[in-house]
Amino acid sequence: MTNEALQTTIESWFPDPEFSQPQFSEEGSQFLNVSVEADQLHELMQLLKHNPDTHFDYLFCLTGVDYGKELGVVYHLESTIHRHILVVKVQTKDRENPIFDSVQDLWATANFHEREVHDFFGIKFRNHPNMKRLFLSEDWEGFPLRKDYEDEINMVVK
């Protein structure tokens, strides 16, 4: 499916203009990007995976990002049948208690990757069965990949 067709399909799932719509952009990226509100994330993901037209069954990259003010997660999805790629982005302004829906019920690979994001960004994932740190020890303070993380001993700041 082409990017335009994908965009039309996804827009048709959210017809009600009163609610927030997924935002599309292709600027500065080789893939089609979809920005979605946190409360719509799981619904959109479920449709993306199970709709036969989109059939995004392969989550190949799950990235936590600190945009400075916002924290976000970027999902790179691929369909193993149609071979098209879509990037889903979600953000939150809440830096104290950022929380998104887990997608590990849709893609099992998200289990470890969400734990990694939790480990380094402090983002929690709702309904994740094992929301523990993946790499760091449980008593580690702070979230190292956040931009405001400071560790005077272990970090060389240029």
Next chain:
Amino acid sequence: METATLNNTSPKSNFKSEEYFINMGPQHPATHGVLRLLLTIDGEIIKKVEPDLGYIHRSIEKMCEKDSYQQIVHLTDRMDYLSSHINNEAVCLAVENALELEVPERVQVIRTILGELTRLSSHMLWWGVMGMDVGALTTYFYGFRDREMINDIFEETCGARLTMNYNIPGGLMHDIHPNFVKRVKEFIAHFKTKLPEYDRLLTGNVIFQKRTKGVGILSKEDAINFGASGPVARASGYSCDVRKYHPYSALDKVNFKEALDTAGDSFARYTVRIREMWESLSIIEQLIDNIPEGEHKVATNAVIKLPKGDFYQKVETARGELGVYIISTGTKNPHRVKFRSPGLSNLSLLNHIAVGGKIGDLVATMATIDIVVPDIDR
């Protein structure tokens, strides 16, 4: 007996009377590095495998945020050190694509040849260690004998045997050594006689087949669901070779077959890798006589600034799909770099396929998943 405990679990209270708890690693011969597996076992039968990671996490992604794009390349050697050339290539391609820089054809061909040599050397090491894990120690030395020739070629051309740092954004650091073509041809002729030897020593062995056939079966659906890639996914029937679907460098100019199997067991993963070695040899053969003349790099600015935006580059390392995701804000440093390592996704399915097997099965399965711990920990 005393049991090691995780901080926030109390194994004793949850356990049935027959089950016990054992630490495989971080120092254990079969984990190939500092991977720690928490095994819940009932006699010999595995009930649960929980990987405990992070023993050599160096936070490469955080370091990248402070480094220039040329510097990032050098860090990627240290992720999957057996595919270091391909890792370098991934970052270089991502930066070149972002800059819309056209690298000379000579560079593309050399990168592809070196990439396939890297894949071969990685698979040779894997084959040796695979034999060792199932108890046939001799394979280790056969694998290393042939790998040594590749390492010598690398040493001559790149100056390093393992962490090459040969790619730079815009091309290659130096031109190839005058002996390069001759040495590669010698190697191909040598290895074509040695690869059947691998089959004679290990593949056909009854005990080896008994140990690997029907062990650690991964279905195609699970492979996709768990984000498996590389030989692990291809052995389950999921056609996912990045070299086929998103060809990079000179890979769109060569003919090769994607090694696929449908059995999904350890033996299928084994044969897929053996077949990949033949394919890599054929790719190198197609290219080695036709290295175009030309420059070995194009000039870039001393300070590379990527345009604002997101850039994603996939490559196929020896272990599977490596993704480099760069978010740039237009400065000389990336805002965020994410390496999608094949190892982490492939490891996450270990619990799924090892449960119900014996300890010996776990070792055989882990050997065929072919994990490299720095690739997982990054």
Next chain:
Amino acid sequence: MKILSINEWLLSFMPAGAASITEMVLIALIYLTVFAVLGLYLVLLERKVAAWFQLRLGPNRVGYKGMFQTLADALKLVSKELTGTVKADKFLYNLAPYFVIITALMALSVFPFTENLQAFDINIGLFFLIAISSIGVIGILLGGWGSNNKFALIGAMRSGVQTISYELSVGLSLLTMVILTGSLQLSEIIEVQKNGWLIVQGHIPAMIAFMIYMISGTAETNRAPFDMVEAESELGAGYHTEYSGMKFAYFFLAEFINMFIIAAIATTVFFGGWLSPFGITESIPFMGIFWFLAKTFVLVFLMMWFRWTFPRLRVDQLLTLEWKYLLPINLVNLVLMAVIVWLNITIQF
């Protein structure tokens, strides 16, 4: 011991009882020294064979062509600190290595190395050998249990399962040959073979018995492809994970002496012991030692060849092999041999 001169010499200045005790002690000392050194050189042989299989040179620095490498290693092991786990069962932990090494050395006493060189010629020789070699497993079980280490315990349990199973095949395959000889006494077994080695006399069933014996003998010594007990890629070092220094060396040495014993039994029972092929050196005294050792080392080499070629079996496959294949074949073979002896269709020269 039939070297009468020493006996007479001792009797000339001692009472009879003291003389025989002194004699036993002397023989024991000679055997201990000879076989400790033999064990060391078997280790060297294994390392050389392994190197040869693996495209390496092997030890070649200490002494001429590395001849003193294992002696140096033994010296290192003797001088090494003995470590152990805090919560180990100290008594069993310390007892285990002696169990293993003593049973291994005891078994050596009954072998006829040549016509007149046999320490202990009892009429149940073969039975004694099987009995003694099965005690060794208790040492391994104790070591694994006493170490208080889970890997060691798994190794020890595997060893128990494995040795007890394969004991049957070793016993039955030797019993098949006993039908042919009609005696358990080792010197008589060799006497019978003056009409042709038993593997020739018993032809087909003897061949089958030999193959089964070598497979199960390798399993009894816990060597690859049956080294489930150590399985370094699965269990680290198995039952001797927690042993160091000389205690580890006892386990290690015992493994090699056991390998020698298994090969020596096969030589005695299947290949005519110290008898030379077609009696070519019958007239030269003490050439028997050469032939005995030559045959034994060929079989030892065979076992090393197994080890450096085959992958390891899994524990359930190991038991399947024994109980579903080797044991039934063995029982049929036993009947076959009985029929052949009854119908008198053996091959004799």
